[in-house]
Amino acid sequence: MRILDDEETHAILRSHGLDRPTGIGFAFRYAARNVLYDWHAHPYHQLIYAAAGPAQIETEQGRHILPQGRAAWIPAGTRHRSLVSDNHGASLYFSPDSVTDTSSHVRILVANPLMREMILYATRWERGASETDPLADSFLHVLARLCGEWLEQELKLFLPSTTHPSLRRAMDYALADLAGATQSGAIDHAALSERSFRRLFMRETGLTWQTWLGQARIQMAMGLLIQGRRVTDVAADVGYASLSAFAKAFAQTAGEGPARFRKRHLAAQSR
Numbered sequence: 001m002r003i004l005d006d007e008e009t010h011a012i013l014r015s016h017g018l019d020r021p022t023g024i025g026f027a028f029r030y031a032a033r034n035v036l037y038d039w040h041a042h043p044y045h046q047l048i049y050a051a052a053g054p055a056q057i058e059t060e061q062g063r064h065i066l067p068q069g070r071a072a073w074i075p076a077g078t079r080h081r082s083l084v085s086d087n088h089g090a091s092l093y094f095s096p097d098s099v100t101d102t103s104s105h106v107r108i109l110v111a112n113p114l115m116r117e118m119i120l121y122a123t124r125w126e127r128g129a130s131e132t133d134p135l136a137d138s139f140l141h142v143l144a145r146l147c148g149e150w151l152e153q154e155l156k157l158f159l160p161s162t163t164h165p166s167l168r169r170a171m172d173y174a175l176a177d178l179a180g181a182t183q184s185g186a187i188d189h190a191a192l193s194e195r196s197f198r199r200l201f202m203r204e205t206g207l208t209w210q211t212w213l214g215q216a217r218i219q220m221a222m223g224l225l226i227q228g229r230r231v232t233d234v235a236a237d238v239g240y241a242s243l244s245a246f247a248k249a250f251a252q253t254a255g256e257g258p259a260r261f262r263k264r265h266l267a268a269q270s271r
Contacts, residue, residue: 002035009038016127018042018093023130025094025140027122036172037082044093045101046074047147048082049111049119051090054220056083056175057106062161063175064106065216067223071111071119073151075104083175090123098144101151108155110226115150118143155226157219159212162204166190170197170209178217179239183209218253221246225262234258 004012013019016028021044048055048071055066059080066072074080076096109115122143125136162168173189174181186209187197201209217238224234232243235258240246250258 004035004037006038006040009040012037013040013042018044020127021093021095022128023095023140024098024137024144025092025122026125026127026129027090027092027119028126029090029123034176035084037084039079039081041077041079042074042093043076044095045076045099045147046072047092047094047119048072048074049090049092049116051116051120054223055089058082058161059106060161060163061105063159063171064108065157065159065175065219065223066108067157067220067227069111069116069227070155070223071109071115071150073101073107073109073147075101075106078104078106080106083172090119092119092122092143094140094144094147098141099147099151101148103151107151108157108223109150110153110155112150112153115146118146155223157223159216159219160205160207164200164204166192166197167201167204170201171212174213175216178213178220179237181213181239183213186213214249215253218250221250221258222254222261225258226265228262228266231258231262 025044048066050066050068050070054068057064057066057072057074057080059078064072122140125133125140129136130140161171167190170186170190174186187194190197192200198209201212205212207215217240221234221238224237225231235243235246240249247257250261254261
């Protein structure tokens with residue numbers, strides 16, 4: 001995984017004009033693999049669409065898992081960092097006065113077919129286009145209005161986080177490969193003794209390491225199931241060798257089994 005420092009991260013932001021946004025909004029496509037962007041914030045709201053791979057958004061409160069085919073909303077001014085695991089997607093930016101958002105927290109959104117198509121279509125307009133192209137201005141105004149409705153369709157894919165650098169390294173390690181992550185690997189990345197790691201992790205998150213890792217796996221599984229992936233494939237992708245163990249863990253977190261969860265969400269998307 002490539003970890004960008006503050007200077008590298010802000011150089012990329014400047015290359016896209018995010019340090020001097022203008023107009024109602026703009027967009028661009030991006031292609032990245034295993035890149036962790038350092039902490040930063042945008043003066044505009046950001047809507048990220050993960051077209052071909054998962055991503056993660058971290059704030060000071062915790063981490064939001066962004067499965068493939070879903071979108072993340074990051075309110076203007078929200079300090080965050082992002083992990084792009086294997087992704088080809090799009091980012092849209094809207095001026096704060098174009099979308100009303102009083103909650104000021106990151107949200108993972110369902111991304112229905114209309115949202116997906118409009119997001120990808122909007123990527124033809126870069127910064128400043130809405131000020132010179134009437135079509136861009138009209139399209140982005142409509143898209144901004146729709147965002148206000150989409151913000152009500154939130155997926156609860158959230159994990160508690162910490163500011164402790166040792167535990168951050170352990171979390172980054174696990175979330176980069178949920179299927180292969182182990183406690184011993186996390187301890188190695190944290191560079192702590194097992195006793196110190198266990199005590200510190202519980203103090204910082206309120207969870208044991210295994211409980212936190214289990215929640216991360218199930219939350220990622222939820223996102224994959226909503227895409228229509230098969231239950232057996234999803235179980236393996238998030239680190240469960242036993243389908244029955246996966247179904248039990250999933251039901252404890254989601255309140256229903258993975259097959260029923262998948263069927264219900266796919267039916268809701270088809271309406």
